[in-house]
Amino acid sequence: MTASVLRVVAFSFAFTTLAALAQAQQQPIAYSHKKHIALGLQCLDCHSMADIGPAATIPSVTKCLLCHQMIAADKPEIKKMADYAAKGHEIPWQRVYGFEPQALVKFNHAxxxxAKVQCATCHGDMTQAETAQKLVNHNMGTCLTCHRQKGASQDCATCHY
Ligand code: HEC
Ligand code: HEC
Ligand code: HEC
Ligand code: HEC
Ligand code: HEC
Structure with a gap:
């Protein structure tokens, strides 16, 4: 009896922890990182500002259509994508990472x-991901831990407006 209660408690704990960490977002299109990276695409082919700007950026639907004008154009998910483009809309992707605006955080990818910090250090193994999920948690403590280890700035003004 005690054992089975424990098992239930352990199970629901594991479940809520995983759910909290993964925080799967419902995305408008079933885009797969795994499938596209297997084609040989690199992170920077799509997140093209990551090495030169503060934001990594999400690619425009027009970039997807460079291939999908032809490739799998008859598939329902690709038709949905083409409909957004035909109306002059971007795909309304739901953001996965980010901070509350009131925390006034300034992050900078470039x-x-x-400093040669890898995407995977901060986002986990996206080569196996479908749509993005939060595989790594970021908060002031995790930022500062690495800044301390690597001798990067710990001034408030480095990370806050
Ligand atoms: C030092 C940790 C760190 C590294 C390294 C990092 N990211 Fe990020 N990334 C973040 C954080 C934190 C956010 C949320 C920033 C915000 O909302 O201000 C983010 C946001 C993003 C976003 C959301 C959109 C945007 O415009 O920012 C994408 C896409 C992204 N990262 C891709 C990448 C890719 C691709 C790489 C490697 C080329 C990478 N990141 C490297 C921490 C990191
Ligand atoms: C370099 C070319 C290329 C680019 C760029 C590209 N894709 Fe793809 N995509 C493919 C290929 C190839 C497949 C596999 C097609 C198949 O299985 O028949 C695919 C498959 C897909 C599928 C699955 C279709 C299905 O139902 O079988 C979706 C959804 C998709 N891509 C979305 C996107 C989105 C969104 C973007 C832009 C962020 C994008 N793709 C950019 C080449 C590309
Ligand atoms: C073919 C284009 C493409 C490639 C290649 C690609 N991504 Fe993405 N990525 C997207 C799209 C589209 C989204 C928005 C949908 C989603 O969240 O899954 C996204 C979302 C993300 C996010 C979540 C951003 C946020 O906060 O909302 C991260 C992190 C990310 N990608 C990292 C990577 C990394 C790391 C790589 C390389 C290993 C990579 N991506 C390769 C198209 C791409
Ligand atoms: C894995 C290690 C690591 C993590 C995690 C990390 N950083 Fe950094 N950060 C660095 C390094 C290394 C530098 C570069 C220091 C340099 O150029 O001297 C840097 C630089 C920066 C800079 C640029 C400072 C400048 O030169 O203008 C900002 C802003 C920053 N980090 C904010 C953040 C924030 C916010 C987080 C958490 C969301 C974070 N960092 C997480 C390692 C990290
Ligand atoms: C290396 C980056 C970094 C440095 C340096 C840093 N912070 Fe932060 N701070 C963050 C991040 C990232 C958050 C957002 C945490 C979250 O959303 O969980 C944050 C959140 C906060 C918050 C909470 C804001 C809110 O309303 O949620 C306060 C207050 C704060 N920081 C104050 C400071 C002060 C004061 C300093 C200097 C002693 C400082 N921070 C230095 C990254 C940093």
């Missing part, structure tokens, strides 16, 4: 790429 600074980290120059």
């Amino acid at each position: 600074a980290h790429l120059r």
Whole structure:
């Protein structure tokens, strides 16, 4: 009896922890990182500002259509994509990472790429992911831990407006 209660408690704990960490977003199109990276595409082919700007950026639907004008054009998910483009809309992707606006955080991808911090250090193994999920949690503690280890700035003004 005690054992089975424990098992139930352990199970629901594992379940809520995983659910909290993964925080799967319902995305408008069933895009697969795994499938596209297997084709040989690189992170920077799509997130093309990550090495030169503060934001990595999400690719425009027009970039997807460079291939999908022809490739799998008859598939329902690709038709949905083409409909957004025909109306002049971007795909309304739901953001996965980010901070509450009131925390006034300024993050900068390019600074980290120059310092050779890998995408996977902060986003986990996206080569096996379908749509993105939050595989790594970021908060002030996790930022500061690495900044301390690597001798990067710990000034409030480095990370806050
Ligand atoms: C040092 C940690 C770190 C590294 C390294 C990193 N990211 Fe990020 N990334 C973040 C954080 C934190 C956010 C949320 C930033 C925000 O909302 O201000 C983010 C946001 C994003 C976003 C959301 C859209 C946007 O415009 O920012 C994408 C896409 C992304 N990262 C892709 C990448 C890719 C691809 C790489 C490698 C080339 C990478 N990241 C490297 C921490 C990192
Ligand atoms: C370099 C070319 C290329 C680019 C760019 C590209 N894709 Fe693809 N995509 C493919 C190929 C190849 C397949 C596999 C097609 C198949 O299985 O028949 C695919 C498959 C898909 C599928 C699955 C279709 C299905 O139902 O079978 C979706 C959804 C998709 N891509 C969305 C996107 C989105 C969204 C973008 C832009 C962010 C994008 N693709 C950019 C080449 C590309
Ligand atoms: C073919 C284009 C394409 C490639 C290649 C690609 N991504 Fe993405 N990525 C997307 C699209 C589209 C989204 C938005 C949908 C989603 O969240 O899954 C996205 C979302 C993300 C996000 C979540 C952004 C946020 O906060 O909402 C991260 C992190 C990310 N990608 C990292 C990577 C990394 C790391 C690689 C390389 C291993 C990579 N991506 C390769 C198209 C791509
Ligand atoms: C895995 C290690 C690591 C993590 C995690 C990390 N950083 Fe960094 N960060 C660095 C390194 C290394 C540098 C580069 C320091 C340099 O150029 O001297 C840097 C630089 C920066 C800079 C640019 C400073 C400048 O030169 O203008 C900002 C802003 C920043 N980090 C914010 C953040 C925030 C916010 C987080 C958490 C969301 C974070 N970092 C997480 C390692 C990390
Ligand atoms: C290396 C980056 C970094 C440095 C340096 C840093 N912070 Fe932060 N701070 C963050 C991030 C990222 C968050 C957002 C955490 C979250 O959303 O969980 C945050 C959140 C906060 C918050 C909570 C804001 C809110 O309303 O949620 C306060 C207050 C704060 N920081 C104050 C400071 C002060 C004061 C300093 C200097 C002593 C400082 N921070 C230095 C990255 C940093």
